[in-house]
Structure formats: structure tokens, C-alpha cells
Amino acid sequence: MDEQKGHGIPDSLLKEVKELTRKFFALPYEEKIKIKMSPAKGYRGYQRIGENITKGVPDIHEAIDVGFTTHRCFQYPIISALHMLDQHTWLVCYKELKPGDYGDLGKTMEGCNQWPLDPPKFMDTMEDYINQCTNLSRKIMRGIALALGGSPYEFEGDRAGNAFWVTRIIGYPGKPCENGHDKPTNDVGWYRTNSILVLPLYFITGYIVIDLLSFLFMSSLSNKSSGPHTDYGLLTLVNQDDDITALQVRNHSGEWISAPPIPGAFVCNIGDMLKIYSNGLYESTLHQVINNSTKFRVSVAYFYETNFDTAVEPLDICKQKTGSAKKFERAVYGEHLVSKVLTNFV
């Protein structure tokens, strides 16, 4: 039996997900870019280092973003055909929503999840993992609902019965070694030290280089693997590398404190929607990532959110507890997500 911390997801699966992530990011750039994220793909897919931006500053990480599927997409016709033949029940069981279900607002996020073919089993393992995270998050939200003095089902039905989940599969380059003997495990060190060489090329290759240069300039301002931000939805389950402390959380006195990894356990963040529902009884905590180790760090963050079109406002039970006045205005989750996504990329 796998040893577990009590959340019910096998430790072996937590580890496997991180190992597959490490293998994917170790592939050559040409391979990774095959599943490039773009607006046309509903902001799903691979982002190179520096492509994700937090408060105007590029983050020093690469990632694959996947999310709630509005319809099942077949990227690889041959494989999918086989899949259909021997697993038609899987197809029937899959929740399908047609494009357009969330109107104009939903269009931004519509697209196929782009899964790599290499390493093998990546998609199957991640989908299994994501399903287990969804079930676990639903249970945690029942506990939170009870703790707030509500029924266990406060966050189901029209609120989060059709939870719009997002998963970010993330790789954070380590910093180059001081002694110069070991090769740095990332591209960023290379970009920085070679920017002088790149500069004259500006006049030759124009547009591509402008893109690269602006990235160089902006990332030279940043030592953040992920800048300070809050998560957007209800709850986040972070499955981080066991041996590197990089995630930091800001406490009430405004100090950054580390959230060191506990093997087999998740770090749970509260998101912006739960802050609103709970009228501030739960805060969406500011956090950031700084990878000061020389090792490449991986982390898989699963975001459990409300239904896409849910209008979120403080629950009556929470207003009573906090002295009746509502502290936050109503927000539509999909609008919040889309406004973030549209400013998150170069």
C-alpha cells in the first residue's frame, strides 16, 4: 500500500505526475513547442520561460496549461481512432459541452487541451490525476462549507457543481552554479549572458529579435520564478518537488514565509472566489515562487474553481459571522479568469 497523508490520492501518483513533468521539460525546445499555447487554442498548451507575466514582469518558468474541457478534441486522429474502438465507454462517460455554451465570454477559453505524445502516458496519467484532484477538492469544499456554518453542499449545484478546473504543469529553472563547473540547467542564464551578442542581430532579423529583446530586458528585472499573485478560484492543490523550498506565502505582518514541501502532502491555497464567498473569513493569500536552488524544480498546481458563469457574492451565513455588511462586490468567475488570462501572456 502507498503511504498517504490522508487525502486519498496515492503517493505514487503524486510522484509519477512530477516525474512525467520533469521528463517533458527536459525535451528539446522544438519538441515542446509542438503544443504551443496560443489565443486560438484557448490559452491551453506550452509556454516558454518568460512567456507568463505577473504584474507586468515575466516569470522565470515554463509551463503547460490545461483546463476544463468544453468538448473532447482529437489531436492525434490515429491514436484517437484506436482509443474510440476499445474505449468507447470512456467517450460516453466524458462530459461534453459544446463550444458557445458560455457565450462570448467563454470563447477566450475554448480550445483543445494540448497534450504531449512524449513522454508516453502523459495525458492518461494527468487526466487520472486531475479527476482525483477534482473529487478531493469537492470533499475539501464540503468541509469548508461545514466550517463556515453552512450545509455541506453550499459549493455545489449552480455554484461549483460543474467546477471549471485548471491545471498548470510547471518547470522552474535552477540558478546557475557559482563555481561555473556545472552547466546551468536552464536557458535564462544563457540568454542573460549572451544579450550583447543578440543586440546587433536586432537590425537583421527584426521582429523575432524585438520579441526576444523585450523578454531579455524584462526578465533581467526579475528574479521571480512566479511573481506575487493570488489564485483565482476556490482552492488550489500544489504538488511540489519534495527537496526544494521555493514557494513563499505572505503573512499578516507582510513578511514572506516559506511553504516548505511536506512529502506526499499538498499545499492548499485559497482563491479569490472563496474569499468573496466567505466575506473575507478566508483570505486569498498572496504567494510567489523563487527557486534559489541550482536544481530544476517542478510543480503541478490544480485549481478548483466555481462554474464558469457563476456570479459569486458573500454567503449570508458568512455575512452574519462577519457582522452583516458585505465586504466584497459580486464577481463573475469567468470574467475574473478571462481578465487575468488576457493580461498573463506576452
Ligand SMILES: N=C(N)NCCCC[C@H](N)C(=O)O
Ligand atoms: N490559474 C491560476 N491561478 N494561475 C496562477 C498563475 C498566476 C500567475 C499569473 N501570471 C498571474 O499574474 O495571475
Ligand SMILES: O=C(O)CCC(=O)C(=O)O
Ligand atoms: O509552484 C508552486 O509552488 C506554486 C505555483 C503557483 O502559485 C501557481 O501556479 O499559481
Ligand SMILES: [Fe+2]
Ligand atoms: Fe498560485
